[in-house]
Amino acid sequence: MATTKKLMTLLSKQGLTNQRADIIANFTNGRTTSVRALHPFEIDKLCNFFEAEQKKIDRDLDKKRKRVIAVLFGIHEKLNKKVSMQYVKGIACKAAKVEDFNKIPSHRLDTLYAAFLKQEKDLDFSNRYVSGLINEAVCYN
Template sequence: MAITKKQTKKRAPSHALFWTLLKETPGYDPQYKDVIKEGLVYEHSGGRTTSLSEMYTKYPREYSLMIEAMKGTPEQRKNRYEDSADLARKRVIAAICQWVDKLGYTFESQEAKVRYVIGIACRAANCGNFNAIPESRLSAIYNLYCKRNSVDINGNLELDFPVLPN
């Protein structure tokens, strides 16, 4: 029996971020999206190409700079991404609070509970500042605690039986 290498088919990138940012550019018209795309690619590639895929493969530095330029100024970036990061932080706090409630912990105030929960999130992210946790990590922590919340910790008397020593 001959050993063969598993062949993997390389997919072309979708450029989803490019198309999303293109829709947010001032003066965008869906009828002229290809013309706008070609103009942006031509401008940022230094006149070398009008193909987005070609720019991605042959000129990756220029492609990255074009994406960063399309994201806008630091103020525009902050306004665009701050809402989603804030929502992710609130979701993490809510999921961990639900888990803490499920375990039966009690606190002297709601603020103490939130401080405790933020500490759990920081330990889970291995980060000292809750607001510095990246959004991707917040999403992972949220999913972890949603999974923990979905597990029943009470048990079922009909199905549970003591394990006897051998």
């Protein structure tokens, strides 16, 4: 059985505290805008819905974090540099200007991924270009 406190916490986590009255009014078809006036089964339904939404958000963030980690490992692999997970997370934190890797917001993870992916592609191009120059020089010698 969910409580009003749990519902309020779920709304707060998703940044919906200011829209609480509208959400409750929509859910109850205008019967009430107050959390206190909700029936226990309504609180349960709302909590289940927002828990499911939070799980989707968490999965999405997890996926984005893993992409950033993967691209950073890819860059270091192309540079023939062995790095640890902590090192890679540290780079991402430094780039995002945060202390904790898990506190990097979703939109920032997207921009970091795009920037590091571009860097990785640039490394691929420069490696192919230099290899071509070396092969050309070997042919002339």
